[in-house]
Structures are given as C-alpha cells and as structure tokens.
Amino acid sequence: MDRTLLHADLDCFYAAVEALDDPSLRGRPLVVGGAPDARGVVASCSYEARRHGVRSAMPMSEALRRCPQAVRRPPRFERYHALSRQVFAILGDFSPEVEPLSLDEAFLDVTGSERLLGPGEAIARAIRARVQAEAGLTISVGVAACRHVAKIASDLCKPDGLLVVPREPAALAAFLAPLPIERLPGVGPVTGPRLRALGFATLGALAAAPPDEVEARLGPGGLAWRAMAAGLEPTGAGRAGRRSRSLSHETTFARDLRDREALRRVVGQLSDEVGARARAEGFSGRTVQVKVRWPDFRTITRSRTLPEPTQATEAIFRTAWGLVDEHVAPGAAVRLVGVALQQEGPERPAQRLLFEEGPGGAPLAATAGDPGRLDRAMDAIRARLGPEAIRRARDLDPDAPLARAWED
Numbered sequence: 001m002d003r004t005l006l007h008a009d010l011d012c013f014y015a016a017v018e019a020l021d022d023p024s025l026r027g028r029p030l031v032v033g034g035a036p037d038a039r040g041v042v043a044s045c046s047y048e049a050r051r052h053g054v055r056s057a058m059p060m061s062e063a064l065r066r067c068p069q070a071v072r073r074p075p076r077f078e079r080y081h082a083l084s085r086q087v088f089a090i091l092g093d094f095s096p097e098v099e100p101l102s103l104d105e106a107f108l109d110v111t112g113s114e115r116l117l118g119p120g121e122a123i124a125r126a127i128r129a130r131v132q133a134e135a136g137l138t139i140s141v142g143v144a145a146c147r148h149v150a151k152i153a154s155d156l157c158k159p160d161g162l163l164v165v166p167r168e169p170a171a172l173a174a175f176l177a178p179l180p181i182e183r184l185p186g187v188g189p190v191t192g193p194r195l196r197a198l199g200f201a202t203l204g205a206l207a208a209a210p211p212d213e214v215e216a217r218l219g220p221g222g223l224a225w226r227a228m229a230a231g232l233e234p235t236g237a238g239r240a241g242r243r244s245r246s247l248s249h250e251t252t253f254a255r256d257l258r259d260r261e262a263l264r265r266v267v268g269q270l271s272d273e274v275g276a277r278a279r280a281e282g283f284s285g286r287t288v289q290v291k292v293r294w295p296d297f298r299t300i301t302r303s304r305t306l307p308e309p310t311q312a313t314e315a316i317f318r319t320a321w322g323l324v325d326e327h328v329a330p331g332a333a334v335r336l337v338g339v340a341l342q343q344e345g346p347e348r349p350a351q352r353l354l355f356e357e358g359p360g361g362a363p364l365a366a367t368a369g370d371p372g373r374l375d376r377a378m379d380a381i382r383a384r385l386g387p388e389a390i391r392r393a394r395d396l397d398p399d400a401p402l403a404r405a406w407e408d
C-alpha cells in the first residue's frame with residue numbers, strides 16, 4: 001500500500017525557544033550549551049551562528065572562537081520539555097501514529113488521515129501553521145512515501161520549510177540521484193568518506209550500482225544502503241529472493257592491530273553501530289556473526305545464534321566479542337574485523353548456546369532481550385546530532401582526543 005510519511009523537525013529548537021522567550025536575541029548569533037571552560041558543547045545554535053561555522057556538538061570553546069560575538073545561553077530543559085509536549089499534542093491531532101525521535105523531531109504516518117484531512121502536503125501546511133500560531137516556533141516538514149526520504153526532505157528545506165517528494169518512481173529518482181551521499185540518514189563522517197572512496201559519492205551512484213557489486217564492496221548491509229539511496233524502505237527492498245536479512249559493519253585498520261584492548265573497543269563500536277541501525281530500521285536478528293581478516297588476507301567468519309532475536313547493543317557486543325576473543329590468539333595481528341546481525345539462524349539453531357555463558361558469567365540468553373534505556377537514550381541523541389555524536393565510554397580510546405563526554 002502507498003503510505004504517506006511526514007518528518008516534522010523544529011528548527012534549531014533550543015536556540016529558537018531562547019529567542020522566543022527573549023526577543024532581544026532574535027536575529028543574533030546564539031549558542032545554547034555549557035560553558036567553554038567547563039568543556040561544554042553546543043547543544044543548539046541559531047542560523048546566524050551557523051553562518052559562522054558553528055555546529056551542534058561542537059566544543060563551546062571552538063564555537064566561540066569561530067563566532068566571538070555569539071550570545072551563549074545555558075540550556076533550560078524544563079522549558080524545552082514543556083514546549084515539546086505542546087508541539088507533540090498538535091502533531092497528535094493529525095495522526096494517531098506519531099513516532100518521536102527526540103524532543104523536537106518526529107515521524108508521522110498520515111496515510112490513514114488523508115481521507116479526512118487532505119493530502120500529505122495539506123496536512124504538513126496545517127501542522128506548520130498551528131505550531132507557529134500556538135507555540136511560536138517554526139517547524140520544517142518533509143513529505144514522502146517513506147521515512148528516510150521524508151527526513152531527507154525536511155533537512156533540505158530547513159529552516160521554516162515544506163518539501164514534498166514525489167512518489168512516482170522517475171520523479172523520485174530524479175530528486176534523490178544528485179544528492180551527496182552524506183544526505184542519507186545514518187551516513188556520518190566515518191561512513192561518508194568510506195562510501196565516497198568506493199565510488200558512491202551520490203545517492204544516484206549507489207542506487208545505480210549492481211546489487212552484487214554493492215554487496216561485495218559494502219557487505220550484506222550495503223544492500224540496505226542501496227535500497228535507501230533508491231528511495232525504498234530498507235526493510236522491504238533488496239530482499240527479494242533472499243532468505244535472510246543482515247546488517248553489518250566492518251573496519252579495516254590503517255595498520256594491522258595487535259592491541260587486544262583496541263580490538264575490543266572496535267568490536268564495541270561496530271556492535272553499537274549495528275544495534276543502532278537495527279533499532280532505527282525496526283530489525284531484530286538472531287544470529288551474530290563476526291569476520292576477522294589476518295594480514296595475509298585469510299578471512300574467517302564465525303557466528304553464534306541467540307535463543308531469541310535482539311536489537312540490543314549489549315547482546316550483540318557480548319556475543320561478538322566472545323567470538324573474536326575465542327578465535328583471535330593473544331598478540332595475533334588483525335587486518336579487518338566486522339560484526340553482523342542476521343535475521344535468521346541456521347535451519348537447526350545451535351542448541352549448545354542455551355547452556356553457554358557470556359563474558360562475566362551472565363547467561364547469554366539474559367542479554368538477548370529488548371534494547372535498554374541506554375540504547376534508547378543514545379538513539380535519541382543520534383537522531384538529533386548524527387550517528388557519530390555519542391559513544392559508550394567502553395568503546396573510546398582513552399588516549400584519543402575523541403574521548404570527550406557529551407555534556408550540555
């Protein structure tokens with residue numbers, strides 16, 4: 001069935017609230033976040049500040065270096081929560097299916113509302129007018145036949161915009177094809193350069209590549225990227241004739257890696273990326289697979305099937321690290337490591353798993369449930385600030401400059 005999805009996203013929400021409550025701030029470069037001497041970071045910034053190169057998640061000291069005339073305000077989350085509730089109440093008047101991504105951003109499935117309220121575009125106009133009139137804020141809305149295209153649209157039309165992406169295949173392809181690959185939700189500063197290096201600089205380049213080639217270069221998860229680049233739901237597309245779906249991430253090291261702790265951190269990061277994508281795409285998998293390539297290019301894959309499907313980072317990590325720890329001898333050099341989550345297990349699940357224990361003695365079965373609060377909190381932050389915005393401390397190299405805690 002043809003669906004109509006809206007992605008509604010308040011424009012620089014925290015900064016807009018500060019300017020709403022203090023009109024003297026309007027039209028000025030404004031940053032919301034912690035103090036620079038307390039290693040604060042930018043939680044939100046006005047478009048005037050963005051013109052000077054200020055971005056969300058940037059250290060406050062850097063933001064004020066780039067834009068010394070900016071006014072800084074500490075965040076007032078209670079106020080933001082109150083306005084967020086007001087906006088979500090408005091959204092709820094337009095569809096029973098509102099899926100919040102964070103305080104200021106939501107998907108709305110308005111397929112069932114269109115008969116009553118008119119086409120998606122009319123609903124988007126009405127939402128924008130009511131949010132402006134009742135909350136005093138501008139909200140940008142993208143309209144499309146699936147989630148990620150609606151999000152691309154709202155990102156493109158910001159601020160105070162409305163963009164409807166046609167659903168006819170030719171017009172949809174013409175809209176998506178020229179967009180830089182970084183426009184694809186989930187493609188961050190790590191994945192973007194990797195996709196570019198493989199020749200996929202635009203959505204069109206990735207969408208047009210033969211599936212076999214995409215899978216060979218990007219792994220099985222590459223087919224989901226390809227489907228998204230073509231404007232198709234990643235869960236439904238590229239799956240015809242395939243028994244099982246799989247999400248995977250892998251890393252090739254610039255220099256062969258012997259450091260066990262560093263290897264564990266990378267497995268942690270990859271597990272986290274796989275878990276986050278699984279949750280974003282509503283995908284659960286029963287089998288965790290790891291791939292290890294040695295300096296001489298010999299490659300092994302090892303997998304373990306869980307008693308029940310999961311999308312929790314912790315369950316993926318414990319299983320993946322258990323496999324890597326088991327199969328990589330201490331001190332051995334590793335060229336590449338990968339983590340995958342697969343939908344189906346083998347025909348006969350590995351029964352032995354039920355009696356195995358995870359690291360630390362916890363039964364693996366106990367770790368294989370729903371994603372926890374930490375996963376959900378991290379997903380919400382990433383929805384706002386991008387997939388690279390937050391990491392578990394476990395996955396950070398204590399010596400790398402990246403090891404900075406997110407603080408508001």
Ligand SMILES: [Mg+2]
Binds near residue numbers: 012
């Ligand atoms: Mg926003």
